[in-house]
Structures are given as structure tokens and as C-alpha cells.
Amino acid sequence: MNTKQRILIIGGVAGGASCAARTRRQSESAEIIIFDRGSFVSFANCGLPYYVGDVITDEKKLLVANTQLFKQRFNIEVRLENEVLEIDRDAREISVKDLNSGQVYRERYDALVLAPGASPVRPPLPGIDLPGIFALRTIPDSRRIRNWIVERQVKQAVIVGGGFIGLEMAENLVKRGIAVTLLEMLPQVMPPLDPEMVTPVHDRLTANGVKLRLGDGVTGFEQTSEGTLIVSTKSGEKHPADLVILGIGVRPETKLAKDAGLEIGDRGGIRVNEQMRTNDEHIWAVGDAVEVRDWITKEWMLMPLAGPANRQGRVAADAICGRDTTFRGVQGTTVCGVFGLIIATTGASEKTLKRVGMAYEKVYLHPGHHVGYYPGAKPINMKLLFSPQDGCILGAQAVGEEGVEKRMDVIAMALQNRATVFDLEEAELCYAPQFGAAKDPVNLAGMVAANVLRGDAPIIHWDKLAEDEALLLDVREIGEFEAGHVEGALNIPLTQLRDRVHELPKDQKIAVYCQVGQRAYYATRALRLQGFDAHNLTGGFKTYKAVQ
Template identity: 35%
Template structure:
């Protein structure tokens, strides 16, 4: 008898899982149905700001594999514009709504994978649900923004929130020629960076003409009828023609909660084991909607990254396809580029380390991406966080010009293997003047952090 797998969500985690399950079991053994409320499957949500900023020419360039390709190549029944609205775990059915036809029906399952992703944070403020206000989560969201820009031909934009998406969208709007205000309630942009590195990001944004309003609260969005007029803030009104929300995202675990599937009290993500199984028989979860284990803090986390979504989806798919796989956890490694500045981070920041119960020491160094005399070398800053006394690496951050951000991957590899900064400073990294100083920035940061550990021991 053919077993039936239903997947809710057709992007990174959902389609990785469906594809992997199909590799393990053919159509006669496993029927696979995917419900996706949007028009697209398996696309790069991370590329949306570059599409809006006219770096990427076409929406189709961000789609890795279309729904029809999944149907034809892997016999996966992908149903787009179909939203799951409820789950009955006792009856093992999913209630779905055909968004184009307006009808609802039940779909039975033997195994159910929740891959519902994350939802943009949208505070309960006046006018935030009105016209001209957009989140950035799906290709349909990106298309809605572009349609609005084409229709109203704006001159001004306000971005609310200075996380990764907020910064990238602010830059995209500047590239399009708009006047841009960015509002952030914290004292710096990109709070995933420690304060001493966040200042360089702020300077780069200012240099590109973005007006940055820090320690500023949004009080509401103001409209004149159907026309967006301004954003009301604690420092006054900011006139605008379009508002973009860059406040981050939270796990979209609404289906799980309504179905009685446990979610983490701190993260809001669906609780899963190392194989991506929930605590309800036959129900699995992967991607941004699910909790992950942070390998340094040792605590549950909810981190919305495409890398993690693809990996957890793969693990779930292997298990659903009859194999065995586990997901070992995350470090939260991430990179971006904003206004010509490259940014990378992995592991814990200084305050994160303290909250996790560590006693950290830190070292911040100024260096260059290549040999100092090389024509196009750029400056960069490296911050390393290590555990007091033991010298164990806890995290790292880099901010600088071209060639900076991918240094974070070396720190991530060391962090993954629980190396000390003393061990890291002796790693045999490559050197040639066009690529690095003779002491690579990674090694300089590790050496200075080890000096800080030794100084603390001597003290």
C-alpha cells in the first residue's frame, strides 16, 4: 500500500525534504503532496532585495526549480496557491483552501511535514496593515513591492528595522533613486553585531545617503484615504510613499499550535528532535518554523536562514524516505553586504556569551583584507570572543571592505570543532599578497584573543 506524505510549505525546507524523500522511496511506495500558498517553489528569498534593487533582472532568476519541474521530474504533486488552514492529528488530515477557487477540502496523510517558514514581524500599530506597507518574505511579497513602485512612482521610502533585510532593502531603495529613512529602536543597526562593530555599518549607510534614525520608536503609519502619507515616530513624522518592514521574522507555527503540536516557549518554534520529528506521532517540522539546537549556547534557537532550512529539510527528507539522518545544530553563521561593507558573524556575541553563562574575553583588531601594499586592499575589523581561562572560541564578527566577510567561515569551522583561539592562531592558512596579509585577519584576531586570555590569567 502506498504511504502518503503531505508537506506544508514549498520553499527551502519543504522542497528539500520532498526531493530527498523521493530519492529514498519511489512513487509506488510513497506519494508526496506539497501545499504552497504562493505561486513559486524552491526559490531564493535572500535574493529579493537584490531583485528589488535591480541587481537581479527577473523574478524567474530566483527560482531554482518550478512546481512543474517537481511534478515532471520527481512525481511530487505540488499544489500552488493552496493554503493549509488546519490539521487534525487524530484523523491525520490537513484542511486546505484553494485560494483561486475559494473551496476547502481535507487531505489525508500518513506522515506530515510542517515547513511553514517564518512570518515577518508586524507590530500592532495604527496603519501598519494599510496600503503601501510591505513585508519581505516571499517572491509574491517582492512582486507586490515592485508593482506598488511601478504604480505610484515614489520619491521617498521608509524602512522600519535595521536587521539584515532592513539594511538590504534600504540599500535597494537608494539604488533605485529614492530618499530613504531607516528607523531602528536600538542604538545601532544590525544588533546581531556587537556595538563596537555596528558603528562602521552606520557610517557606511550614512555615506550612501540613508538617513538613519536610531533609538527611535515607530508609533504608526499615516494614510490619506488609500494613499500612504507618513510614518509617525518618536522624533516626528517621516513623509513617505512606501514602507518596508525589516523587523525580522518569527517562526510561523500557527498550524502547529492549533493542532496541539508543542512549540518552544522562548523561541516560538516547533519543538523537534535531532531527526526533525515533533512530539506528535507522524508530524515532522523543518526550516524556519522549527527550533534548532545552538551548539555554543546549548539552548534552543529560532534562526531564519536558508542554509539551516535546506539542511533541516534534507534531514527530515532522508528519514521520511526510509533512511536515517540527524541534524547536529547551528552556530548562526551569516553574511551580508550593505552599502559596500561586508558583514559576517558566527557563534555568540559578547552579551550573548554572558547570557549563556560564559565568562568571555574579547579582542578587536584593525587589519586589511590583503597585503597592505596591494592596490585594492580594504580595511577590516575582526572581533573574537573567547572563554576566559580555557580560551575556547565562542564567536567572531567581521566588518570591512571587499574580501572581508567570507573570513567568517574559517571561524565557523573552528567554532564547530570547539577549538581554542590558541589552536586557531596556529592553523596553516594560505598566504599571497593579492589574497591576504602574511598573518591572515583570522589568525590576527585569534592571536589577540589568546593574548587577552593570557593577560586575564596573569591578572
């Protein structure tokens, strides 16, 4: 870009800041100005729960950049506490209010980038604006919460919502010695995951003292004579609190775009094309305010994540500077840590695939994060979703204490490249005893799925077992069986199976299970080679307990 363009950017956090810096790297002549109504630019809002929890003790650590850095390093002007009021598309001007002086002025643009982000959802419930009820989105929000905790000597808190913010805040408040009640209107926390995958998350929250109330939405808030709060729910329960955190979700900031007549999608975000351009050829939009395409389902969706926002900022900058570029969509790769448990996902969930009517198959496995003979091996609960036609990876979820995010990152990259479960079989990954295994959990996931597609080890799912009318065969050892088993199961340990195979019928389907699936796989292969209609119950008894 050789001509001197005037590029104005509204919003200076992930998408906006990334767009500004990338634009400067493409053009030394462009005039670039960022406008933000807040007091900070380019701050790490993902770190705010940990600042509230005193894990991060220095607020300055949350500041990725400041106005001086933008000016000195990039020659980009940042105007904080300057709120953009209006976009005049015909004149190609914006109207801006300096929140300190009250002055309203206008600025001309050649290219305008909207990166206003999203705002926390505050439903119109009775008492929602009472003192002591907070959302967490900005550094000032975190300051107010920290001050409230100290000044009010908070002893008990209620968190509304079991998503990322809800879980992270639960952990951080508990670490500060505060009793926490977590309310979630859905029957599970972490809605992006399938229900059976969050069972260990529920258990971990409860084990750490969090009072978990699922399937119970909030109906209102009251203030007591002592100044504390009462949170009422649909079930009729009333939960006392010195502090309430709203973690219900966020809503795209689209007022400027709507008022300017820009197209808004069905999901409520700004509609953009693959170059992040709106229906106005001079206006782009990035970040939490826009709708994006789901990489798997191709649906329009909202995905308020920092990674996609930064990538969108780069794409918009390249497009403005005349480069051939596209944003291909999102696959929803996320990770969350709570009380030592790591929860990660990428691609579509089973819930989503059912909703859109896409054909899929699934397998469960529970491998160790490294070899069992090396001390400290921790199990990873994994679920892999794939196409039954060609084995193309559709999604994955995992929960465990170690190595979860590493495996999810590998599968996310495979999914991005439209790889199959057969590719996961062949993936060559790092191995030393303290890091993994010769057959990494990623390899094992591919092998289990590939065995299904090849017909080597057909599977049955626990939630479909009643429909099959199969003989249920438990191949664990007798002691394991006696410690807990599925009602009606026949116990023949794998170590005895070949000597007792005559006890099994050849004219009936046999559903085989063990603890996690490996021994059942061995048994299934042995039985099928002898002419039995054997199927492995994927994930074993461990998955059975999760789906109950």
C-alpha cells in the same frame, strides 16, 4: 525505505522543498506531495531586495525550481494555491482548500512535514494597513513594491527596522534614486552584532545619504490628503514617505501546529527533537517555524535562515526514511552587504554571553584583507570571543569591504568543530599577495587570543580602562598622537621606547595602545621583559573610537 509511504509536506520553499527532494533520493516508492498556499515553490526570497532594486531584473532568476521540474525530475507533486486548513492527528489526515476552486478536500499521510515558514511582523499600530506600507517576504510582495515605486513615482521612503531586510532595502532603494530614512527602535542596526562592531555600518549608511534614526520606535502611520504617508515616532518626529517598508522581523507560522495540539516552545516556534520530529511520531517540522538549539549556549531559539532550513529538511527526510541522523543546532552564521560594506558573524555575541552568564574573553584586531604591499588592501575590523579556560571559540564578528565572509566562514567551521584559538594560530590557509597574507587575519586573530591566554600579552578593554587606574601609554608617532588621542595619555613612540623606558613607573600598571594594536603588542612585550606591568589595549585607538 521499501514500503510505499505517503509523505505530505506543507510549505514548498527552503525547508519543505529540500525535504521533498531529499526524500525522493532516499526512496523511489514513496508518494510525495507538497502543498503551498502561495503561487510559487522553491523561490529565492533572499534575492527579493535585489529584485526590487533592479539588480536582479528577471523575476524568473528567483525561481530555484517550479512544479514541472519537481514532477519531471523528482516525481514529486506540487499543489500551489492549496492551503492546508487543519491536521487530524487521529485519522492522520489533513484538510486542504483549493484557493482557485474553493473546494475543500482531505488527504491521508503516513508522514507529515510542516514547513510553513514565518510571516513578517506587522505590529498593531495606528494606520499599519494603509496603502503604501509593505513587508517583503514573497515574490508577489516584491511585485507590489516595484509597481508602487513606478506608479507612484516614489521619491522618499521610510524603512522600519535595521536588520538584514532593512539594510538591503535601504541600499537598493537608494540605488533607485529614492531618499531613505531608516528607523530602528534599538540604539544600533544589525542587532545580532555587538554595538561597537556596527559603528562603521552606521557611518556607511549615513555617507550614502540614508537618514538614520536610532533608538526611536514607530508609533503610527497617517495618510495625507495627497495620498502620501507620515510616519510618527516616539521622539515626536514625523517622517514623510511615499513608501514604507516594514523590516521588523518575522514570526513563526504555528497556527496549524497549535490547532493540532503540537508542542510549541517558549520562543513561540514548533518544538522538535534532533530528528526534527514533533511530539507526534508521524509529524516533523522544519525551517523558520521551528525552535532550534543554539550551538554555543544550548538555549532554544528562533533562527529564520535559509541554510539551517535546508539542512533541517534533509535531516527530516533521512529520519522519515529510517536513517540515523541528527540536526545538531545552529550557530547563527550570517552575512550582509550594504553599500560595499560586508558584515558577518558566527556564534555567540558578547551580549548573548553576558546574558547567559558564560565566561568569555575577547580581542579586537584590524588586519588588511591581503598583504599591504599589494595594491588595494582593505582593513577588516574583527572581534573574536573565546573561552578564558581553554581557548574554545565562542563567536566572531567582522566588518570590512573585502575578504570578510571568507574569514568568517573559516572561523564558523572551526567553531562547528569546537576548535580553539590555538587551532586558528595553526590554520593553514590559502596565500598569495592578492588573496591574503602569510599570517592570514584568521591566524592573527588566533595569535592575539593565544598570546592573551599564555600571558605573553595581557590585555585591557577600553570599556574597563577607568576601573584599572593604569598609566595610559600611546606608542604611535608624534604626528598620529597630535591628530587625535585619548585624553591623559602619555606619548612615547615605539621607535623611542627603549631609549625612554626610564620615564615609566615600574610600580603602576601600564595600558599601552597604538592605532590598531600591533605596535602596542610589540611595546607590551618589550616592557614586560624589562619588568613592567604592561597590558595591551586590544584593538587600539580604532577600537576606542568605535566604543565611544
